[in-house]
Amino acid sequence: MISLRILVFLIMFSSIIFSSIILTILDIFPPQKDVRPLGKYYLNYSYFEHGNITRTAKSPEAVTAIVWDYRGLDTLFETTVFFLAVMGGLTLFRVEKADLSKTRIKYIGMTMIVKQATKILAVLIIAVSASIALHGHLTPGGGFQGGTALAIAPLLVLAAYSKYILEEHGLTYLKAILIRSISLSMIWIVVLMPALNGYNLMQNQPFYPGEIFNQLISGSLFFYNLLEYLAIGMGFTAVFLYLSIPEKIYLEELRSIESEKG
Amino acid sequence: MIILHLIMLLVSSILGLFFAYMAITEKDLLKAIGFSAGQSVAYSLIFYILMAPDVLLAYIAVSVGVYTALLVFTVSKTTRYEED
Numbered sequence: 001m002i003s004l005r006i007l008v009f010l011i012m013f014s015s016i017i018f019s020s021i022i023l024t025i026l027d028i029f030p031p032q033k034d035v036r037p038l039g040k041y042y043l044n045y046s047y048f049e050h051g052n053i054t055r056t057a058k059s060p061e062a063v064t065a066i067v068w069d070y071r072g073l074d075t076l077f078e079t080t081v082f083f084l085a086v087m088g089g090l091t092l093f094r095v096e097k098a099d100l101s102k103t104r105i106k107y108i109g110m111t112m113i114v115k116q117a118t119k120i121l122a123v124l125i126i127a128v129s130a131s132i133a134l135h136g137h138l139t140p141g142g143g144f145q146g147g148t149a150l151a152i153a154p155l156l157v158l159a160a161y162s163k164y165i166l167e168e169h170g171l172t173y174l175k176a177i178l179i180r181s182i183s184l185s186m187i188w189i190v191v192l193m194p195a196l197n198g199y200n201l202m203q204n205q206p207f208y209p210g211e212i213f214n215q216l217i218s219g220s221l222f223f224y225n226l227l228e229y230l231a232i233g234m235g236f237t238a239v240f241l242y243l244s245i246p247e248k249i250y251l252e253e254l255r256s257i258e259s260e261k262g
Numbered sequence: 263m264i265i266l267h268l269i270m271l272l273v274s275s276i277l278g279l280f281f282a283y284m285a286i287t288e289k290d291l292l293k294a295i296g297f298s299a300g301q302s303v304a305y306s307l308i309f310y311i312l313m314a315p316d317v318l319l320a321y322i323a324v325s326v327g328v329y330t331a332l333l334v335f336t337v338s339k340t341t342r343y344e345e346d
Contacts, residue, residue, distance in 0.1 A: 005287045012283070013276060020272060063316045132319060140315035148323035155331050236328060243335040 042066060058210040059137045059218040067142065068224045072202040076191060079228065083184060086235040090177070093242040095253055109161045118160040125153040133229035137218035143225040147232025154237045163244045176238040183231035190223050271311050278304035289344045295333045302326045 023029065035043070044050075046057050046065040057065035067075050109115060133146025157166055166172075194203040208219035281301035288294040302325035309318040 005283070009280060009283050012279065016276060016279070141319050142316065145316070145319035145323065148320060148328055152323060152327040155327065159331075240331065240335075243332070247339060 055205055057218065057221070058205055058216070059221050061137055061139060063140065064137050064142050064218075064221055064225070068221050069204045076187070076202070079184070079187065079231070082232070082235070086239060089239050090242060093245070095245060095249060110159070114160050118156050122153040122156055125149060125156070129153070129229070129233070133225050134222075136225035137221040138216070143228025144232055146225070146229045148236065150229065150233030151236030151240070155240050158240060158244055163241055166241065171237065173238055173241050176234040176241065180231050180234040180238065183227040183234070187224065187227045187231070190220055190227070267311055271308060274304045274307040274311070278308070291337045291342055291344060292334070295330055295337065298333070299326050299330045302329075
């Protein structure tokens with residue numbers, strides 16, 4: 001007896017195979033093989049100085065150069081939108097009246113195998129996310145990508161142990177939100193600094209140094225990636241910490257608000 | 263070489279379609295979240311084959327990690343099974 005959902009899927013599957021064969025035979029959408037003119041422009045202007053091109057973004061990673069330099073204001077407002085979204089989430093889930101420390105639930109977590117695997121994985125995830133973010137101006141990746149990867153590490157600890165383990169080791173809501181707010185204000189300082197010194201807003205070269213101690217840091221791109229990494233990672237961590245508060249505490253909060261109203 | 267890439271693209275997109283279809287028709291919401299994560303893995307393979315590593319790195323962390331976790335938290339605050 002074949003169920004209806006498998007049958008529907010098989011019909012979809014065979015129709016896709018059939019239509020892809022037809023498309024291949026008719027050669028309607030041939031794959032792109034050359035670099036488009038727009039792509040050539042960004043390849044020319046993102047790193048190499050040649051001919052009459054003397055000022056570039058100093059970043060071999062063209063995507064990061066576009067995201068934080070050429071289209072920097074886009075990314076800045078994207079970060080602001082994310083800031084507002086996280087703020088809205090934290091406002092919805094805030095706890096003011098109920099005492100969080102008193103209602104600690106005895107939670108033993110998952111089995112020992114999961115706990116040991118989580119210990120290894122959390123360290124590895126933090127290292128990989130740092131390399132994604134701090135090498136964002138050299139290899140694919142960047143602040144947002146690294147930050148979301150960083151947020152996975154406390155999430156794993158949260159699932160395998162409990163949120164109280166994170167808080168005992170010093171990662172509380174307040175610290176997460178504080179680090180995030182400091183990083184976001186630092187991003188605005190990096191944005192405004194060139195404008196205060198007679199350059200354009202968010203200008204990268206020549207105001208910020210391209211290299212420090214013979215290490216390529218691509219001017220402001222490195223700072224943006226580092227600060228965005230901390231802001232995104234800590235923003236997600238704060239949201240997860242709030243979401244993992246047990247439902248019991250919210251009921252207690254509601255009760256105390258109602259009793260105050262009389 | 264390009265024909266191999268096209269075949270991989272086809273396989274992973276059909277895998278993504280399969281997982282998406284299973285996630286929509288599934289009544290157990292936790293299983294549906296698992297299927298949705300599988301669909302995200304298939305789509306991240308597509309991003310890799312289409313040479314978009316920047317999109318891939320953002321997509322895989324958000325869709326497999328953050329999005330799945332948010333949905334699990336949401337399901338834990340409501341009921342696990344969808345009712346007809």
